[in-house]
Amino acid sequence: MAEKDLGDExxxxxxxIENLKNKQFKILGxxxxxxxxxxxxxxxxxxxxxxxxxxxVYNDYMDMKDMITTYxxxxxxxxxxxxxxIQEQMNATEDAxxxxxxxxxxxxxxxxxxxxxxEDLVDRLKDDVRSSEKEIREMIDLADQRFDNKxxxxxxxxxxxxxxxxxxMNDKIQISLDxxxxx
Numbered sequence: 001m002a003e004k005d006l007g008d009e010x011x012x013x014x015x016x017i018e019n020l021k022n023k024q025f026k027i028l029g030x031x032x033x034x035x036x037x038x039x040x041x042x043x044x045x046x047x048x049x050x051x052x053x054x055x056x057v058y059n060d061y062m063d064m065k066d067m068i069t070t071y072x073x074x075x076x077x078x079x080x081x082x083x084x085x086i087q088e089q090m091n092a093t094e095d096a097x098x099x100x101x102x103x104x105x106x107x108x109x110x111x112x113x114x115x116x117x118x119e120d121l122v123d124r125l126k127d128d129v130r131s132s133e134k135e136i137r138e139m140i141d142l143a144d145q146r147f148d149n150k151x152x153x154x155x156x157x158x159x160x161x162x163x164x165x166x167x168x169m170n171d172k173i174q175i176s177l178d179x180x181x182x183x
Contacts, residue, residue: 024031032040
């Protein structure tokens with residue numbers, strides 16, 4: 001095999017490409033270059049793709065138009081009935097809540113009145129207890145005084161009786177001493 005020079009081969013390839021660029025072809029009786037044929041192919045494929053896209057959009061539009069013209073609104077009467085039932089239930093619940101609120105308010109007011117009455121009763125009871133306690137203390141003090149007076153009186157009476165007894169005993173002893181045979 002003969003050795004080929006790579007540089008020579010590349011130059012030949014470049015020359016071939018240069019010649020291809022300037023080479024003209026006849027297509028349908030029209031002279032065109034390779035670049036012109038490539039540009040024409042690009043334009044033609046763009047136009048065909050655009051027409052296909054437009055056809056697809058038009059077809060979807062016609063299908064949608066048919067769907068819109070044949071559209072029948074769904075029957076919502078069942079939903080409306082359910083909504084009216086729910087509304088009635090809500091109204092009944094609201095009434096029940098209002099009644100419960102009024103009842104709770106009445107209970108609160110009654111309890112408040114009862115608490116006030118109980119507080120008044122407790123205050124009066126405290127006053128009565130204080131008054132009774134004061135009276136009992138006074139009675140105890142009077143009893144202590146009377147007891148002290150009685151005790152003092154008892155001591156005085158006992159002292160007096162003991163002195164009287166002592167005096168009588170002394171008198172008897174004196175009489176016995178004065179006259180030992182007299183008894």
